[in-house]
Amino acid sequence: MVTPRTHRFRGRRRKPQGSTLDLFEAVEDSIILNIRQTSLSACAAKGLKVGCLCGFRVVRSGCMKKDCPVCGQEVTKRRARRIFDRFEKVRNGRPVLYTVLTVPPKVRSRFVVRSEWRKVVKAVIKVFKSEFGFDFGVECSHPISETNEYVFHPHINLLWLQKAGVDRHKSEIPGSIDLDKLRARWAQILGTAGPVDVNHQFAATEKKIRHRCRYIARVFPGLSSWVGSVRWYGKPPVLPPEIRKCPKCGQVFMVIDFLTEHEFLEERAIAAGVGWRDKIR
Ligand SMILES: [Zn+2]
Numbered sequence: 514m515v516t517p518r519t520h521r522f523r524g525r526r527r528k529p530q531g532s533t534l535d536l537f538e539a540v541e542d543s544i545i546l547n548i549r550q551t552s553l554s555a556c557a558a559k560g561l562k563v564g565c566l567c568g569f570r571v572v573r574s575g576c577m578k579k580d581c582p583v584c585g586q587e588v589t590k591r592r593a594r595r596i597f598d599r600f601e602k603v604r605n606g607r608p609v610l611y612t613v614l615t616v617p618p619k620v621r622s623r624f625v626v627r628s629e630w631r632k633v634v635k636a637v638i639k640v641f642k643s644e645f646g647f648d649f650g651v652e653c654s655h656p657i658s659e660t661n662e663y664v665f666h667p668h669i670n671l672l673w674l675q676k677a678g679v680d681r682h683k684s685e686i687p688g689s690i691d692l693d694k695l696r697a698r699w700a701q702i703l704g705t706a707g708p709v710d711v712n713h714q715f716a717a718t719e720k721k722i723r724h725r726c727r728y729i730a731r732v733f734p735g736l737s738s739w740v741g742s743v744r745w746y747g748k749p750p751v752l753p754p755e756i757r758k759c760p761k762c763g764q765v766f767m768v769i770d771f772l773t774e775h776e777f778l779e780e781r782a783i784a785a786g787v788g789w790r791d792k793i794r
């Protein structure tokens with residue numbers, strides 16, 4: 514996991530109050546306010562009542578925009594599902610690797626400009642392909658940390674598969690890579706001499722992989738123009754279009770009714786009471 518901001522408190526870098534670090538924070542705060550769109554309006558979101566041979570159930574519906582505070586959650590879920598399915602289709606027992614590259618505070622402000630950020634992402638993918646055996650994978654940039662939504666904290670999240678038999682850096686563990694080398698390359702790309710943070714893990718169980726997919730698929734209402742979309746590199750498998758079928762009876766769901774937010778919540782509550790769960794995939 515990313516452990517945002519910890520580097521600030523690491524002994525050597527700690528500075529007394531009123532120092533330049535405080536200034537960094539102030540600058541970051543204003544950055545994030547600048548790139549966030551000022552007016553975020555939740556759509557008058559809603560639900561759908563859908564039916565199959567088993568009865569009916571209610572599902573979320575709405576504008577389904579990444580910037581919608583209500584629908585954003587659904588967009589995340591859907592993206593996560595699609596990412597997971599792609600990896601499942603081709604990973605063939607290989608672990609899914611998860612690498613996070615964060616940016617030291619003093620060079621962050623440069624990356625408010627999206628095109629500057631895309632340049633470094635591109636450079637990173639190139640390095641992964643040529644030096645770390647990157648086979649295919651997905652990149653999602655996040656503009657803020659998990660712990661503080663008011664601080665600009667751009668980081669690259671990479672979920673990827675490694676080609677068989679490459680760079681098993683001094684280890685038999687599949688997917689282990691030379692982190693010192695990666696740190697050096699990342700510092701080069703950022704053009705900074707100072708220490709940089711990278712984090713590398715792998716996930717081999719379905720639960721862990723789903724968890725990672727869910728994390729990287731996160732949307733950031735108000736910041737989506739900086740974030741952009743999920744990007745695939747290498748040769749991702751093509752998935753068939755999503756058809757929403759009932760896992761029980763196999764029927765394609767039919768829309769029975771359109772619900773307002775209030776009706777949706779009410780139906781959900783009733784459904785929960787009688788043991789229905791929204792398990793639509
Ligand atoms: Zn919406």
Ligand SMILES: [Zn+2]
Nearest residue numbers: 565567759762
């Ligand atoms: Zn059914």
